[in-house]
Amino acid sequence: MKATIRIMLKSGVLDPQGKAIEHALAALGFAGAGDVRQGKLITLELDETDRDRAAEMVREMCEKLLANTVIEDYEFEIGA
Amino acid sequence: MKSAIIEFPGINRENDMARALRLATGHAPEPVWHTGTQLPAGTDLVVIPGGFSYGDYLRCGAIAARSPIMEAVRAAAARGVKVLGVCNGFQILTEAGLLPGALMRNAGLRFVCETVRLRVENDSTFFTNRLKKGDVLPCPVAHHDGNYFADDETLKRLEGEGRVVFRYAKGSNPNGSMADIAGIMNEGGNVIGMMPHPEDRVEELHGGSECLPLFESLLEEVMA
DSSP: OEEEEEEEEOTTSOOHHHHHHHHHHHHTTOTTOOOOOOEEEEEEEOSOOOHHHHHHHHHHHIIIIIOOTTTEEEEEEEOO | OOEEEEEOTTBOOHHHHHHHHHHHHSOOOEEEETTOSOOOTTOOEEEEOOBOGGGGOSSTTTTGGGSTHHHHHHHHHHTTOEEEEETHHHHHHHHTTSSSSEEEOOTTOSOEEEEEEEEESOSSSTTTTTSOTTOEEEEEEEESOOEEEOOHHHHHHHHHTTOEEEEEOTTOOSSOOGGGEEEEEOTTSOEEEESSOGGGSSBGGGTBOTTHHHHHHHHHHTOO
16 A cells, blocks of 8 residues: 655745745745745555554654654655 | 773764763763664663764654664663763654654754863753853754754743753854753753763863863763
8 A cells, every 4th residue: 555644844944945945935025925844755565455454554654763753744645 | 891882884973972972981982873772781871972864764763763772772761771862863863752842943044063161051961060050061063953843831831840951042052942952851851961062172182171061070970
């Protein structure tokens, strides 16, 4: 099964890279684009075929390694 | 004193660290490769040096923090063995959960490589007992992710319990770090992490030896 994991900085955490992207967009003339945030997208293939067990495994991966929950939130989808 | 330097792929300050330790204490540290599961018997001090472990992939220090040797470091820290992490070593200690908070991308987004003014905030730790609170030392920094972040509650605890060991002196914060924090310690006072590189300011060749007393502090507690 395919897992798609999205990791973003928590909403209270300053995101200087997002800010720099926002400034660059404004400099290119894209008016009215605010609150730019950037993050990571991780995809992986699992041998597991049971959706619940796959979800549990990915959640554990996020907690143990993929996200730093001090500063980041994660969400994921399990696909076919 | 028996010290061990933990080496990960991509670390590059291990020799500077070994030289500083030898210079100050007269004892050569033992290198320990990250795949090991045990520290040398009788290790008094574990040092995690700076560099770019695993190319800073995923997050700085994230992968190193989960490597086999870190279980041994965690167990040693729990027994009260002293642990010092510098730069990438500090990032690894936060990623391993041995120190609170996180080191984020520098607020200015640039890699900073300069000499900062480092102020000693707590002079009763195993790495600062030869200095006085308020002492300001020139100290090199070289990092891209040194912007210390912790939630309000953690920050309040660090401040209230005197666990901020080093701060960037006024006007010298190179990375946007909260409360100008440059180094902290754990609750037990036996784990210290800092972003600047004191090992690169210990002899005249470095332009000065102002940071040598930090390493000489090890003689008091770790060797005793």
